[in-house]
Amino acid sequence: MVHIFSRSSTPIKRIGGVAGGLTLVMLLALAGCASVPPPDASMSQAQALLQSAREAGAGDYDPVDLGFAQTKFQQAQAAMAARNYADAAQLSEEARADAELARARARLGSARAQIQAKIDENTRLRQQMDQTPAGDANTPSPGQDNATPASAASAPATLEDMPAPSASVLSAPLPQGDGAQPAPAQSRDSNPDQGGQP
Numbered sequence: 001m002v003h004i005f006s007r008s009s010t011p012i013k014r015i016g017g018v019a020g021g022l023t024l025v026m027l028l029a030l031a032g033c034a035s036v037p038p039p040d041a042s043m044s045q046a047q048a049l050l051q052s053a054r055e056a057g058a059g060d061y062d063p064v065d066l067g068f069a070q071t072k073f074q075q076a077q078a079a080m081a082a083r084n085y086a087d088a089a090q091l092s093e094e095a096r097a098d099a100e101l102a103r104a105r106a107r108l109g110s111a112r113a114q115i116q117a118k119i120d121e122n123t124r125l126r127q128q129m130d131q132t133p134a135g136d137a138n139t140p141s142p143g144q145d146n147a148t149p150a151s152a153a154s155a156p157a158t159l160e161d162m163p164a165p166s167a168s169v170l171s172a173p174l175p176q177g178d179g180a181q182p183a184p185a186q187s188r189d190s191n192p193d194q195g196g197q198p
Helices: 002-035 040-055 063-081 085-131 150-154
Strands: none
Touching: 040 063, 040 085, 063 085
8 A cells, every 4th residue: 555655645746846846936036026126227318318319310320220229218118117127227228329329420420511511612612712813813702891901002013113122131041050150151252361261
């Protein structure tokens, strides 16, 4: 008879062991869920960065990364609603990173567009200046007044009327070295006795 009791007691022990193991696993799972707080701050930061990326023009300059950020933020919201806080925290961090990338690329794209607009404006102005004939120097450029200043009206019409500068003004400057200035050179014609030697 011992043999009969031993067969019937074995399945009961197995069921009791399995039930005890499942209970332990359930308790650990509940304890793990209870220890992760809701990532409210991370969700708020992700939402603020998404808004900042939209305001920076990420929809025009980097719609792909902005789309990734929005999708991950929506997944994080769904995880928060399901009280799966660990996944919500991870997804909100990914949404923040994607939103930051989208905002940075949008700012870069906007800066490049502004630079290109300035380059185009400069090119247009250069072409306009090149098309202006040299004889029309008195023609005011865009943005200048049409009135000629009084000093320009009284200035001489040609450069031929002006006297030439003196030779001292046209000579090259003397070389400077170690704080000492060289003595002026004497011409050979001024003192024939020395033969050009000082």
